[in-house]
Amino acid sequence: MLLFGAIALPLAAAASYLWEGGSMLPLLSLFFLAGGLAAVLAVAPMGRDALPALGVRWVGWPPLVLGAIATMVLSIAVSRIGPSPEGVDDAMRMVREPHLFLASLLVFAVLAPLVEELVFRGLFYGWLEGVWGPRVAVAVSSAAFALAHYEPAHIVVVAPLGLLFGWLRWRTRSVLPSLFAHVVNNGVAVMAAAALGV
Numbered sequence: 001m002l003l004f005g006a007i008a009l010p011l012a013a014a015a016s017y018l019w020e021g022g023s024m025l026p027l028l029s030l031f032f033l034a035g036g037l038a039a040v041l042a043v044a045p046m047g048r049d050a051l052p053a054l055g056v057r058w059v060g061w062p063p064l065v066l067g068a069i070a071t072m073v074l075s076i077a078v079s080r081i082g083p084s085p086e087g088v089d090d091a092m093r094m095v096r097e098p099h100l101f102l103a104s105l106l107v108f109a110v111l112a113p114l115v116e117e118l119v120f121r122g123l124f125y126g127w128l129e130g131v132w133g134p135r136v137a138v139a140v141s142s143a144a145f146a147l148a149h150y151e152p153a154h155i156v157v158v159a160p161l162g163l164l165f166g167w168l169r170w171r172t173r174s175v176l177p178s179l180f181a182h183v184v185n186n187g188v189a190v191m192a193a194a195a196l197g198v
Contacts, residue, residue, distance in 0.1 A: 024090065024091075024094065025094060025100065025103055025104065025107060028107055028112070029107050029111065032111045032112055032114075033111070035115045035119055036111075036114065036115040036118065039054070039115070039118045039119050039122065042123060043123065053122075053123075053126055054118055054122035054123060054126065054175060055122045055125065055126060055169060055173070055174055055176075056122070056174070056175060056176065057174040057175075057176070058176065059172045059173075059174045059176055059177060063168070063171075063172045063174075063176075063177040064176065064177050064180040064181075066177075067164075067168045067177035067178065067180060067181040068181045070164060070181070071161065071164060071165075071181035071182070071184065071185045072184065072185060072188065074160055074161060074164055075161060075185050075189075078160055078161070079157065082153070082156055082157045083157070085149075085151050085153040085157055086153070087149075087151050087154055088154060088157075091104070091108060092190075092193040095108070095190050095193045095194050096193060096194055101190075101194050104190060104194075105187065105190050105191070108186050108189075108190050109183055109187035109189075109190050110187075113182035113183045113185075113186055114179065114183075116145065116148075116182065117165070117178050117179040118179075120141050120145040120162070120165075121141060121145075121168075121169040121175045121178045121179075122175045124140075124141045124144060125137045125141040125166065125169050125175075128141055129170075134170045137166070137169075137170070138166035138167060138169070138170050139166070141162075141169075142159070142162035142163045142165070142166040143159075145162040145165070145166075146158050146159040146162045161182075161185070164178075164181075165181065165182065166178075168181065
């Protein structure tokens with residue numbers, strides 16, 4: 001984890017500096033690419049053990065499908081009762097721009113979930129579980145995932161999803177169900193925003 005931090009922080013700072021004052025989508029793209037690169041570089045010295053260290057293990061289709069359904073139900077419930085984060089509203093306005101739709105879909109529904117799951121449910125969860133066990137790993141990785149969304153309203157909205165993703169990681173011993181659920185959830189949100197203006 002220290003190696004990840006040592007790699008990720010300078011990469012993220014460089015990305016932010018390069019796009020200071022620029023539009024949100026390129027900045028987010030660089031930010032997530034920096035995080036993904038840092039995660040890969042952090043486990044690269046492990047060789048063949050790198051993918052298992054990130055929790056990349058095939059578990060079959062049922063956990064993927066059931067995890068995605070549970071995530072959609074929870075996401076809809078939370079969005080109905082929770083606050084509407086300003087950052088999410090900004091992102092959804094961007095998605096509604098026809099010339100930005102494909103790029104937004106790629107960033108919000110593929111790149112962001114991939115990097116967040118590899119970092120929080122892969123690298124961070126695996127390290128925590130090895131040191132303090134699965135309960136601490138689920139709780140702390142979920143809290144870190146929520147806090148990484150920085151806006152208070154966004155933290156409240158994603159905290160339940162983080163716990164579900166952490167539970168999926170613990171229950172299946174794999175990052176793939178939470179990754180699939182995260183991609184489906186974000187993809188549906190982006191497409192709904194573009195198609196329905198919601």
